[in-house]
Amino acid sequence: MSRAPRFLAILFALLCGALPACAAQDAALERGTAITDPATxxxxxxxxxxxxxxxxxxxxAEIPLANSExxxxxxxxxxxxxxxxxxDRYVARHHASLPKETxxxxxxxxxxxxxxxxxxxxxxxxxxAGVVNRMDRTYAAEASCGEIRLIYRLTRMNKAAGDNASPPRLPMTLNLVLKARAEGSAIACSEIARRWLGASASDGPLDxxxxxxxxxxxxxxxxxHAPKSSVRDFRTDYLLKVFxxxxEARVFTEAPMENQIDRMRLLADDGFKREFRSWLLDPVNLVAFDRGTVLIPEKFLASGAIAPTPVGFDPSDLEPEFGLLQGEGAVFTEADVVAALRKAAEGGAKLQNIRSLAGFERRLNxxxxxxxxxTRGIGGFHFPGVDWMADSPSNSTVVPASPHFFGDQVRRRDILASLRDGKPPDYSRGFAGRPQLRGSTELAGTNYYDGWGAHCYxxxxxxxxxxxxxxDWTCAEGLTCQATGKTSRFGMCFVKSR
Structure with a gap:
């Protein structure tokens, strides 16, 4: 056997051998925090x-409501x-910025x-397509014990048999966010958490x-979606909205998106810049920003966002907060950030994630x-969900969620356990590209943390x-961090070359 076929055979064996373990691991990681079983x-x-x-x-009516209705x-x-x-605005911006591309x-x-x-x-x-427990967000909604999310996938219902050109699932999700505890309910957050972590037929959490x-x-x-061409790389844009x-009015109304900083407004208004800079660099807010629990006032937020993918590891104007740090007209200077970090430390704050200008910039995004x-999505989705209607699901529908989603399950389950046991939860989170371990070894050696394909420095x-x-963004034994950008030291964990 030549070297190439032998290599492919070994690679195939490794991948096939790893798939069942990965599938079992994914199922374990989401225990108590999400429902992804197709039959359920x-x-x-x-x-x-x-x-x-x-x-x-x-x-x-027993017949489901079509989208036209x-x-x-x-x-x-x-x-x-x-x-x-x-x-309409997206098309208008395209014509203005890319007039030569149809x-x-x-x-x-x-x-x-x-x-x-x-x-x-x-x-x-x-x-x-899925049910997800987000009681880890109780810090943002204490009265309702956080959230439960019902995630729905846009689906074509009249797909002709054998019509491969028209997939039944379309690239859109609708997330119906529910209060984990309804208004007026006397049930304790600890009881809701207990039901999720140890659900039984008699007192299930969905009741x-x-x-x-x-x-x-x-x-x-x-x-x-823009396929790769002679003038551009492959690109797909995702529109995000909240309602x-x-x-009282019984309507869903457009609302600011949580922590979606309105970059364009900030860069265009010096007074607005000063106000936002002063607010975010206040030691109390900076600590919450570091922990990932900050709730930025709505006046600084946008009511919609376009998330282009992929963005790579180098700084890019495709990133939502590109230009807020450094450069002409920026909101923050290096001196601003360094002084704020020093002030927070002198006040006794122990920052977990932001220890540098680069850390501040990454958290901004x-x-x-x-x-x-x-960050580590499946396209622009973190939860596309399992397609339980498909006769032969593809890989994209067998795996219900992104590496970012699975990597966060240890943290979410730890918070649920604290709520169940009446202990003060630690609501902090790491950067989106590198999950917290919380003392667990479940993620060690996986692509969610430091295994093959994990993000690293x-x-x-x-x-x-x-x-x-x-x-501490290192790789597991036998792997090395290989930079994938031109200027950044961020990369992915791959097998060491000899």
Missing amino acids: LRELGGGKFRLDRMLVPERS LFALPSMAPVRQAIDGEF IGVGEGFDFQLFDRALLYSAETRFVL LIDYQNVDRIETNLQIA RYDR DVTCSGCHQ VQGKPAANNDGSFR
Whole structure:
């Protein structure tokens, strides 16, 4: 056997041997924090968690509501209007910035726009693709013990047999965010956490939630795709939006996105810059920013975001907060950040993640919705979900979520355990590209933390010159961190070359 076939055979054996272990590990990682089993989702999606039953509980019809009817509901009219407005603005920006590249629906265009007709079609609907516990966000919603999320995938319902050109699942998710504890409920957060970590048939956690828990809708839509060409690299843009439920008016209204810093407004207004800089560099807010629990005031936030992918490891204007740090007109200077970090340390604060200018810059990006979605996602999604309707699911539908999602499960489960046991939870989180271990060994050696394909930082000599924010971003034994960008020392863990 020649060297090439032998290498391929070894690689195939390694991959095939690893797949069952990886699948088992993924299932274990999400225990108590998410529901991804296809059979369970099929049952839940056909029952009280069918989307129209959550949004229109008075509707008694057994036939699911098609999207043509869904977006005709008075409660969903503002959602459709806002999404249409984002499409119009996206196309207008494209014509202004890339006048020589065409944009439209279909493969004949340089930028292939998502066909909005499918979103509002009688032939599509949203199908339940996963249930995710986010009680790790109780710090942001203490009265409701955090959140439970029902994630639905846009699906074509009349796919012709053998029509491979029209996949049944379309590139959009709708996240129905529920309060883990409904208003007026007397149940304790500890009891809700106990049910999730040790669910039983008699007192399951899903018994506690229904349409009365609805808080908001979050949408993630692949708005356009540009194949690699002679003038550009492959690129896909995702549109992110949030709509809060106004219970009195019974409508979903467009809302600012949590921590989605409005870069364009900041860079255009010096007074706004000063106000935001003063707020974020205040020691109390800086510590929360470091821990990943900061809640930036809504006046500094945008109500929509485009998340381009992929972005790579080098600084790029595709990143949501590019230009806020350094450069002409920047919001923060190096001196601003260094002085703020020193002041926080002198005040007794123990920063966990941000120990340098680069750490501050990375947190600026990954604290935003779009920056997080650009990090270790499946395209621009962190939870595309399992396709329980498919006859032969592909890899993209067998794996329900991204490496970022799975890497965060240890932290989320640790918080659930603290809530269950009545202990003060540690709500902090690391950077989006490198999860917290919380004393666990579950992630060691995996691609979620320091195994093959994990994100890492190229260590230099002397060690004292390595960036303090990323000094522990190393690789497991037998692997080495290999930079993948032109200027950045960030990279991925690969097998050492001899």
